[in-house]
Amino acid sequence: MFRDVFSLFIENRKALIGLIILAFFSIVAIFAPLIAPYDPKTNKVEVLSIVEEEIGRTKTVEREEIDEFTEKRVYTQSITTTYEKVTTKLPLNAKPSRNHLLGTTRAGQDLFSQMVYGTRITLAVGLITGLFTTLLALTLALVAGYFGGIVDDIISLFTNVFLVIPSLPLMIVIAAYITVKGVIPIVLILGLTSWPWPTRVLRSQVVSLKNRDFVRVSRILGERPLYIVFREILPNMISLVMASFFTSTMAAIMGEATLEFLGLGNVSVVSWGTILYWAQNSGALLSGAWWWFLPPGICIALIGTSFALMNFAIDEISNPKLRKR
Amino acid sequence: MMNRQESEQLLQCRNLVAGYRIKSGFVHAVDDVSFDLERGGFLGIAGESGCGKSTLAFAIMRLLKDNATIENGSLFFKGTDLVGLREEEMKKIRWVDISMAFQSAMNALNPVLSIGEQLTDVIHAHGEVRQSEARDRAIEALKLVDIPRDRFNSYPHQLSGGMKQRVMIAMALILNPDLIIMDEPTTALDVVVQRTIIEKIQELRKSLGFSVIFITHDLSLLVEISDTLAIMYAGKIVEYGNSDELFNMPLHPYTIGLMNSFPSLTGKITRMGGIEGKPPDLLNPPEGCRFHPRCPHAMDICEKSCPALQKVDPRHSVACFLHKGAENL
Amino acid sequence: MSGDILVLEGVRKHFPVNSLRRHGKFVHAMDDISFSLRSGEVLAIVGESGSGKTTTANVISRIYRQTEGSVVFEGRELSGKMTRTEELKYHKRVQMIFQDPFGALNPTRTIGRIMERPFVIHRIAEDRKAVSEKVDSTLTQVGLEPPDQFKRKFPHELSGGQRQRVNIARAFAVEPDLILADEPTSMLDVSNRMSIMNMMLSLKESHGVSFIYITHDLAGARYMSDRIIVMYAGMIMEIGPAEEIITNSFHPYTKLLKSAAPAPETGLKRKPLITGGDIPSLIDPPNGCRFHPRCPFAKEVCSLEIPPMKKIGDDHYARCVL
Numbered sequence: 001m002f003r004d005v006f007s008l009f010i011e012n013r014k015a016l017i018g019l020i021i022l023a024f025f026s027i028v029a030i031f032a033p034l035i036a037p038y039d040p041k042t043n044k045v046e047v048l049s050i051v052e053e054e055i056g057r058t059k060t061v062e063r064e065e066i067d068e069f070t071e072k073r074v075y076t077q078s079i080t081t082t083y084e085k086v087t088t089k090l091p092l093n094a095k096p097s098r099n100h101l102l103g104t105t106r107a108g109q110d111l112f113s114q115m116v117y118g119t120r121i122t123l124a125v126g127l128i129t130g131l132f133t134t135l136l137a138l139t140l141a142l143v144a145g146y147f148g149g150i151v152d153d154i155i156s157l158f159t160n161v162f163l164v165i166p167s168l169p170l171m172i173v174i175a176a177y178i179t180v181k182g183v184i185p186i187v188l189i190l191g192l193t194s195w196p197w198p199t200r201v202l203r204s205q206v207v208s209l210k211n212r213d214f215v216r217v218s219r220i221l222g223e224r225p226l227y228i229v230f231r232e233i234l235p236n237m238i239s240l241v242m243a244s245f246f247t248s249t250m251a252a253i254m255g256e257a258t259l260e261f262l263g264l265g266n267v268s269v270v271s272w273g274t275i276l277y278w279a280q281n282s283g284a285l286l287s288g289a290w291w292w293f294l295p296p297g298i299c300i301a302l303i304g305t306s307f308a309l310m311n312f313a314i315d316e317i318s319n320p321k322l323r324k325r
Numbered sequence: 326m327m328n329r330q331e332s333e334q335l336l337q338c339r340n341l342v343a344g345y346r347i348k349s350g351f352v353h354a355v356d357d358v359s360f361d362l363e364r365g366g367f368l369g370i371a372g373e374s375g376c377g378k379s380t381l382a383f384a385i386m387r388l389l390k391d392n393a394t395i396e397n398g399s400l401f402f403k404g405t406d407l408v409g410l411r412e413e414e415m416k417k418i419r420w421v422d423i424s425m426a427f428q429s430a431m432n433a434l435n436p437v438l439s440i441g442e443q444l445t446d447v448i449h450a451h452g453e454v455r456q457s458e459a460r461d462r463a464i465e466a467l468k469l470v471d472i473p474r475d476r477f478n479s480y481p482h483q484l485s486g487g488m489k490q491r492v493m494i495a496m497a498l499i500l501n502p503d504l505i506i507m508d509e510p511t512t513a514l515d516v517v518v519q520r521t522i523i524e525k526i527q528e529l530r531k532s533l534g535f536s537v538i539f540i541t542h543d544l545s546l547l548v549e550i551s552d553t554l555a556i557m558y559a560g561k562i563v564e565y566g567n568s569d570e571l572f573n574m575p576l577h578p579y580t581i582g583l584m585n586s587f588p589s590l591t592g593k594i595t596r597m598g599g600i601e602g603k604p605p606d607l608l609n610p611p612e613g614c615r616f617h618p619r620c621p622h623a624m625d626i627c628e629k630s631c632p633a634l635q636k637v638d639p640r641h642s643v644a645c646f647l648h649k650g651a652e653n654l
Numbered sequence: 655m656s657g658d659i660l661v662l663e664g665v666r667k668h669f670p671v672n673s674l675r676r677h678g679k680f681v682h683a684m685d686d687i688s689f690s691l692r693s694g695e696v697l698a699i700v701g702e703s704g705s706g707k708t709t710t711a712n713v714i715s716r717i718y719r720q721t722e723g724s725v726v727f728e729g730r731e732l733s734g735k736m737t738r739t740e741e742l743k744y745h746k747r748v749q750m751i752f753q754d755p756f757g758a759l760n761p762t763r764t765i766g767r768i769m770e771r772p773f774v775i776h777r778i779a780e781d782r783k784a785v786s787e788k789v790d791s792t793l794t795q796v797g798l799e800p801p802d803q804f805k806r807k808f809p810h811e812l813s814g815g816q817r818q819r820v821n822i823a824r825a826f827a828v829e830p831d832l833i834l835a836d837e838p839t840s841m842l843d844v845s846n847r848m849s850i851m852n853m854m855l856s857l858k859e860s861h862g863v864s865f866i867y868i869t870h871d872l873a874g875a876r877y878m879s880d881r882i883i884v885m886y887a888g889m890i891m892e893i894g895p896a897e898e899i900i901t902n903s904f905h906p907y908t909k910l911l912k913s914a915a916p917a918p919e920t921g922l923k924r925k926p927l928i929t930g931g932d933i934p935s936l937i938d939p940p941n942g943c944r945f946h947p948r949c950p951f952a953k954e955v956c957s958l959e960i961p962p963m964k965k966i967g968d969d970h971y972a973r974c975v976l
Contacts (some may be wrong), residue, residue, distance in 0.1 A: 213757035217824070220715050222745035223774045234760040373843045471930075485705075485932050515702035516870060520914035520927055542844050545873075548918035571920055586848045588877035588898060590917055597877070599848025603813045 007218070008317050015313030021306035025299075029119040037111035040270045042197050043108030044089045051082040079254050103291035106282040114270050115295050121271035125187055125256045130249030132191040137248075138241060144199075145206025146229050155202070163196040171255065175264035182266045190255045197243040209233045239318040243311050246319035250307040257300050272296040334401075335503055335536050336362040336385070341398035341408075343384040344377075344560075344607070352607045354380035356560035357398070359634070362536055362553075369551030369568065370540045371583070375604045377560040378540045380427070382508045385538070386425055387415045403503070421451055424497040425570045426490075428509040433493060434481040440467075440492045441477035447499055466495040471527060488520035491525070492628070498529065506538045511546075523550055545587040548572045556580050559605050559615035562634055566641035576643040614646070622647055659832060659864050660691040662712065665723030667709055672935060681936045683709040685888045686960075689721070691832070696858065696865040698879035698896065700872055700911065704933045705885040707868045711834040715750045716741075716864070728831065746776050749825040753837040755817035759809035765820055767807030769793065772827040788827070796823040796853060815846035819853070826857055833858075836868045851878060872915050876900055881969075884908045887934050887944040890963070894970030906949045906973040943973070951976060 009015045028035060038045065051074060062074040070088045077083060090108040096098055102111035108176040144155035161194050209215060210233065218228050234241075259265050260273025263281075267274050275296045279285070343355040344470060354377035362368045372378045375632065383389050385400060400407040402423065407415065427433040435443060444463035448454055454462075464474050470491040474505055481489055490510060497505045507526075511519040527550070541547055547554060547568070554571045556564040556579065564577040574579045582600035602619040605611055617627040626646050634644040643649065665687040668680040684706045691697050699707045712972045714725060716732070719825040725732045727748065736744065738831050759768060769789040772778070777784040793801040809817055818838060819856040825833055835854065855878065858865055867878050875896065882899040884892040884907065889953040892905040903909045906928070913927055931948035934940050940947050946956035955975055963971045 128768060205880065213752045213754055214716055214760045215756050217750070217752065217821075218771070220748075220750050221772055221824070221828070222742045223771065232760055235758070373845060453910050472713055487932060515933070516872075517702060517914040517927070518932070521930055524926055526679070543916065545916040548923065549916055582845060586844050587916075587918075588873040589917060589919070590873045590876060590912065590915055594877060596852060597848050599852070600845035601849065602817060603846070604843070 009313060011311040012316060014309040018306040018309030018313065020312075021302055025119050025123060025303060025306075028116055029123045032116050032120055036110075036116040038090070038113040040088075040114040040117040041109060041268075043092075044087050047086045047088075049084050051084045093287070093289055102295050103214050103289070105278060105292060106284075106289075107278075111275070111291060111295065115272070117270050118272045118275055118296070119299075120185060121269060122253060122256065122273070122300075125183060125190070125271070126249045126253035126303070129187050129190045129194075129252035129256070129298040130245050132187065133195050133248040133252070134198060134241065134245040136191065136195045137244065140195070140199045141206050142229050142233070143201045143204035143215050145163075146210055146225065146233065147280075148207075152203075159199050159203075160195045162193075163200065165193075167193040168255075168258070170220075171259060172262065172264060175259055175262075179290055181264075181307065183269060186256055186259055186265050187252075189259070190252050194248060194251055194255070198248055202237065202240060202244060205209055205237050206233060209236055238243075243314045246307045246311045246314070250311075253300065253303055253307075258259070272300055334361045335366070336538075337399075337401040337402065338385070339399045339401070341381070341400065342396040342651040343380055343385060343389065343394065343398075344378075344396065346392045346394065347608070349398075350608055353377075353560050353610070354607055357399075358557075358560075358562055358563060360553075360555050360562065362538065364503070365534050365536055366553065367531070367537045367539065367551045368528070368553045368555065369547035370538065370555045370557055371542065371547050372540075372557035373542050373604060375559075375607065376557045378557050379508055381557075382425065382506045382538070382540055385506060386423060387412075388419075388425075420447065420502065421500045422502050423499065423504045423506065424502045424508045426493045426497045426505060426507045429513055434489060436481055439474075439478045439480055441479075443492075444496060446498055447496055451500055459480050461496075461647070462499065467492070469498060469529060469649060470495045478654075485518075486514050487522065490514060490518075490522055493646075494522070494526065498533070498535075501533065502535060503614045504536045504538065506540070508540045509542070510539075512541065512543070517560060537594070539638065545589075554653045556583070560607055561609055561615060561631075561644065562605065564643045565634060565643075568639070570638065570641045574641075576637065576641070576648050577616075577645045578622055578647070579616050582619075591653060614644075657693050658690040659693045659728060660866075661724075661726040661746055662710075662714075663688050663724045663726070665710075665713060666721045667706075667713055667718060668721045676929070679899060679937050682888050683936060684713065684720075687890060688963075689883055689890065689893060690863055691866060692833075694862060694864055695881060696855075696867055696879040698867045698869060698875035698882045699885055700875045700882055701828070701870060701885035702870055702911075702933060704887060704936055706888040707885050708836055709888075710885075711750060711836050711866065711868055714832075715748060715834055716744065742776065746828050747831045748834070749828060749830040749832070750834040750836065751818075751821050751825050751838045754841050755814050755821055756809060758821050759817060761809055762806070764805065765793075765807050765809070765812070768809075768820065768826060769805070772780045772824055776826065776828050792827050793820075795826070796820070798823070813846075814842050815850065818842060818846075818850055822850070822854060822857070826861060826863070829861065830863060832864045832866070834866045834868070837870065838867075840870070841875070843945070854878075872900065872911055884911065887939055888936055889944055889947065889960070890973060892970075892972040892974075893963075894967070894972075898967065898970050902967070902970075904966050904970070904976075905945075905974050906951055906976075907945050909971075910948075943975075 064072040064318065066072055070086060073085045073087070075083060090104050090110060092104060092108045093106045094104045094127065096103040100110050100112060102115060104110055140155050144152040170193050171189050178185055215228060215232055218232050257273035257276065260271055261276045261280065263277050265273065267277055276293060279292040338358060338360050341355055341358045344355065345352040345354065358381060369454065370378050370381065380393070384395050385407070386411070389395065395408055398408065402418070405454065407418070415429065434440070441460070441463055445464060447461040448459040448462055464477060467474065467477065472488060472491055472495070476484070484492065511522050514522065526537065539547065539551060551568050554566065554568040555562045556577065558579050564571060564575070564580045571580065574582055579600070582598065585598040586600065588597060600619055605615055613629050614627040614631050617623040624646060632644045632646050634642050635649045636642045637648055663752065665684055667684040671679045671681060687710060699710060701707045709718065713720050719734055727744070766789060769792065770785050773785045773788050779788045789805065790801040793804055798804045798816060798819055812820070838854070839850050842850060851874070855874055867875065869875050879896050881894065882896045883890055884899065886907050892899060892908045899908060900912065903912050910928055913925065929948045929950050934944060934947065942958050943956045943961055947950040949956065953975060961973050961975045963973050966972050
């Protein structure tokens, strides 16, 4: 059964494109250290080499400016070893060039490396939050939907109340007030504000499945409720759960970017959102440094698109009428 | 050339072939079907799911779309062959001369329009008519089906199943057609409501004089209400003729099997037979007679060739080697 | 009465209406339902939509708890709360077959897995091999041979008739004493109906099961059952031996059902229906006899109070003042 759904998914063109984009970014995230030419936070490149090793040499410190950006220093350390350190400062606010595929920031950091490392945070936050939100929503939905009665009333009440609260302002307020800044708080904030919508959607599905004849048959046969929930109802919800997951992940990525852009995250962590924050802060738009704000924007849009495409594919698979002949 | 006697027939279907083109081939939903319908007549088409009866209904109305087409044959309606007709010409005939009442009115009525609006829409779509006149005609049509005028502005969800079906019939009648095709119009309804609707249709037939093609799987109902019966199986008509004759002397094993599937309210209670197996895949129908895999009397010849519909009596034809056709092969 | 496997006494089932506008109102799905089912008999419940026949089945199978009244099965009254053991014991004795063959099967599971459940839940077979053998023999009993071929398939790969056979097999698997069949053939192709009905009858004989057969088709009820109950708008209108009900129908509603049913033999000799009208709303049912607004024989007393069940003949009762 699941093998069928999986192969249907792979065969669908939209899903394939979405999956390829996601795979591309995933590879970039995983192999970031190998792909990024520079350290994302640094604004210089240092090449260290040993000139001499000899005991008893007197301390030497020499400094030579080779050009506008490069400086050579020769110094002795540990009495015995003489190092030569060539420090090259990266250009500031530079347009894309061979050395810097996406140019540099105003502080001289290589944007390509930032983008590459930023993929890690963006994807990680997105996927973890998506997973957290979906699992939370699914659990609440199954409990509320299957058991009904007062349990359902309470959970639905909570869901509806949180649903009505606008999530973005809520996120901003919470983020502005907490003292701990960082990635984990972001995950928690995003997760705790976006669970109502999927809960509602999944709960409806649980309720409608619960009233299907085959669930009634199970009850009449004497199945235990837990078995019915996990072996009868849940397998029939897989596509909806997947769609929920993709939607939540997409929302989390957007949410993370938004919060970072507003400076509510930890601005010293490199993610696409913080790149945009610094770009904004440094007036990149005004100075026309398109290489600074365009790449993060485009990449966020691309990842969002990939999840949207995969969502469409799931729609098409679950509703055969939408499939193209 | 139509001679005078033939032109008294309202509709003459001759060797109609229609179906669906799919990736793996052509599904012959209607395979070489012929029948006649006289003015004011009532033709019942009996068949189970997948026999092609709905495709036949849509074919007559020229409503087949996309990959569904009429491949061959003719449909002579008052002398004109509908099969070759251009769409503009067909539009003048559709609903004005031939209309249709669909299966499951629940889905055929637009849920966001009142029934009055839907009726007047039909009128406006087929000619320039003043609003007030259209409204009057719509109220008239509702009256014909016993729906009070205060329901003119009701929405479909405010009506019962029976009432919705009657609205469907009013819509089919409103332009005074010569022929109404009804595709399982009463299947989803309770038995008493069904009977009310049937009685209403008969009454209206008497007063307005239209002909009916009634398609359903309920053979016991059809025998009662139709003049002529056609039994369809796997895209072909296997038995055809006057309903009394067919009922009293069914010839085709499928017809006999079908009749043996309806328990009766009178007479001795005996164990009845039914039919084994299931209807064939119309993409790859069986070789020879399409019913032979399920037929209790299948002979060698039945596997090799398909019997043609042939007269055994002036008002009774059957497509079966048990009765006719074997002597020529 | 001894020999009665099931007795319903004054059972009422009202569902609250969940809308703001009609708060405090109820759907009177079942009112004053009393009847008994004898061991080994087939009792048909005949009615149109809204008659309460499916709700009755749902109450007997404990999908719903009755609002009022008692349900006594094999001498023991079913109480509102049952322990897990009691529930399990009950479900081993009482099973149900549903109308929609496809809806009653989980589309994500194979037939083999679906058929295993009854044996596993009720510990009818202990190990894998025994369960598998049981499944094989049950599938063979309903004509799905060779069983291995069917066990691997998913519901959507079977025909309607085959799916219903699986449902029937599943219901018989636990060797119940009572089976509720809710319109088991109405969604099948006509040519399949007879074989399914015959199969249920022969399984009933071989397993010694009592049957409640729910249908809207009077002729089908006559074919299948020993006794018939006629229900209308949530109440029983007439009850008696099948042949009696049909040849000597007493209640005007029963007569209406009979005259509305297709009967090819009558042909032109058919008389028009004795009355028209629609089934009443169950939220605001008519006062008194629920059929009186449509009844051609209605008297004044009919709109004032609900007639009690009156004895008409041997084992034959009707709720009518006539």
